[in-house]
Amino acid sequence: METLSLILLMLALIILTQVLGHYIRFIPTALIQILVGTITALLISGLKIEVESEWFLLLFIAPLLYNDSSHFPRDELWKMRAAIFGNAIVLVLLTTVIGGYFINWLVPVIPVAAAFALAAILSPTDPIAVNGIAKRVQIPEQILNLVRGESLINDASGLVAFSYAVAAVVTGYFSIQQATTEFVYMFAVGAVVGLTISIAMNWLKMKLRRTGIEDVVFYALLQILTPFIIFFVAEEILHASGVIAVVTGGILHALIKERTETFFAQEQTLTDNIWTMIAYILNGIIFLLLGLTLPEATREIFADDAINNWRLMSFVIEIGTVILLIRLIWTMFFNWFDHRFLKKADHRKPSFKQDVITTLVGVRGTITMVGVLSLPFVTESGEGFPERSLIIFLAAGVIIFTLVLATILLPLLNRGEADAQPELDLNSYKQRMVKRAITEIKQVVQEENSTVAFDLLNEYHVMLRLLRAQEKSEEELTHFNQQLKKLRLEAVQWERDFTKQFLQEHKTPDQLKKEVFRSIDNRREAIEKEARFRLSQPIRKILWKRKRSNMSSDQLIHLTQVEHELYEQVMGEVISRLDGCRGDYPADVVQSVLEFYKRLRFKHTRWSSPVGGKADVDQQKEELCLRAIEVQRQEIASMSKEGDLSGEEEKELRRFIHYIESVVLYEYVE
Secondary structure (H helix, E strand, O other), X not given: OHHHHHHHHHHHHHHHHHHHHHXXXXXXXXXXXXXXXXXXXXXXXXXXXXXXXXXXXXXXXXXXXXXXXXXXXXHHHHHOHHHHHHHXXXXXXXXXXXXXXXXXXXXXXXXXXXXXXXXXXXXXXXXXXXXXXXXXXXXXXXXXXXXXXXXXXXXXXXXXXXXXXXXXXXXXXXXXHHHHHHHHHHHHHHHHHHHHHHHHHHHHHHHHHHOOOOOHHHHHHHHHHHHHHHHHHHHHHOOOOHHHHHHHHHHHHHHHHHHHOOOOHHHHHHHHHHHHHXXXXXXXXXXXXXXXXXXXXXXXXXXXXXXXXXXXXHHHHHHHHHHHHHHHHHHHHHHHHHHHHHOOOOOOOOOHHHHHHHHHOOOOOHHHHHHHHOOOOEOOOOOEOXXXXXXXXXXXXXXXXXXXXXXXXHHHHOOOOOOOOHHHHHHHHHHHHHHHHHHHHHHOXXXXXXXXXXXXXXXXXXXXXXXXXXXXOHHHHHHHHHHHHHHHHHHHHHHHHHHHHHHHHOOOOHHHHHHHHHXXXXXXXXXXXXXXXXXXXXXXXXXXXXXXXXXXXXXXXXXXXXXXXXXXXXXXXXXXXXXXXXXXXXXXXXXXXXXXXHHHHHHHHOOOOOOOOHHHHHHHHHHHHHHHHHHHHHHHHHHHHOOOOOHHHHHHHHHHHHHHHHHHHHHHHO
């Protein structure tokens, strides 16, 4: 009953803190939750919460990291791999060693090994707290991606370093060779476990589908359980890194999801909604727990007269400052090295201001709290863990210090940044809205509405390309159009070659041969002349439909079967060839041509479903349009709530929605 009451209390506090966060916009929600949790713990006498690191990692960290990694932009992750791994591995080790020696020098009562443990658990950054700050301050997207990317890995490296330091305190023994070997083992095996189980779960889902199980709730539950299974197998059975396992599993799940979201739209929609609710609750509980456990965890150290309370506060500030200084110096060095020697085309010249922002967003939070509260009470010799209460107090103090410092300084450093490039920022917001609409439409594509959905998707893809074109210079746009034209002509030639090959291997009606080659030739001519519309096209379609209506049912069935086989094989070959062109052409050029051929294949290979008539089609069009427009309005509301938009920008984006309604919805409904 006590556990149930505590759960209900925390859910109520989450609601309260979200309401407070809406009105107190200059303070991150994470800081509000810590404060509310602390006040609640002081008001409720006898409230005692014991946090066990194993179940906390399984229950909180595993699902949150899995969800974060499955939504992280993998292109950005790959582009920034050097910086991410540098921060997640090298910076963690530097923080552990340098910070450990500094803590031991500053507070001599903390042994060196215990000081290393404290420094190690202070090394991981917290993306949840960063997101809370980003809602109030416009932080550059590149810096946010760096912190989010490194947090996917430094949780594991920080916990591993922390566990070895704690083991050295408890046992009195430490081997650098053994630690290095086990470190590599935990990372490598963790990654393999995550990939293997993610593949196995996907195979199981496909196997169950073939047996006739189509319950979307069942598959959503199976997906929700996946990170817990991955983490348990990695940590408890193979003694590897469960954190790395769930991160790799989440990335692989995202790749699989991209290829299947059109086919399992209901399942994906339900799963995404469940994950949104889970992440919302767990993020709130984590910082509430920190606040709820702080009074009990630090009561002993405040009651100790050996150290003055003001001196304790100075320890917190000094340790927090040194931890951030280590991060700042590393960031400055890496950015200088990256710019001086790697010389990436898209890499800006190092800026001290950007380095300071990168340092400040590296706030500490969840993993630090989990690790430090899991410190053992006694060593193997039966003695108490040295200065356990003091270490917990210092860790909690540094968490709050980094949060408060970021909350105060980041708005000052970012003053004027939001207005530096208003058109570019507004363009990026529009692209985000259009992408959200595309994702929503893909999730609801079914056999009955496929034609309407793909037509609407085409409209939004064109809109997205136009928005991206606005970011290009005239020279870049000319080069893009030239590359696009060149690849489209190559694709048409491949289409003709593969069609000839198919016709040599299959018996095909003459009328279909003529129609296919006429279609290919017309498209080539349109590309060469850059024509968008030909009057003969609708006339030819009418004549072709009339010829089909005069065929017998057997002839029509045979013709349809051959047509489906032809387009399935030919378009599949063209799409495969296009996939191999990613190294030779710009990614957006390849993607544009790929989208066209995927739509063309679907158009000619779907089996017609009986639709009630024009009224039903119009209703489908209107429903899809309204749904796409609604999610774009939700995206505006979300950006406004996060603090990303000014009042004027929000108005301009709503005008953009009205424009889409007039262009897309009016055209379809009328």
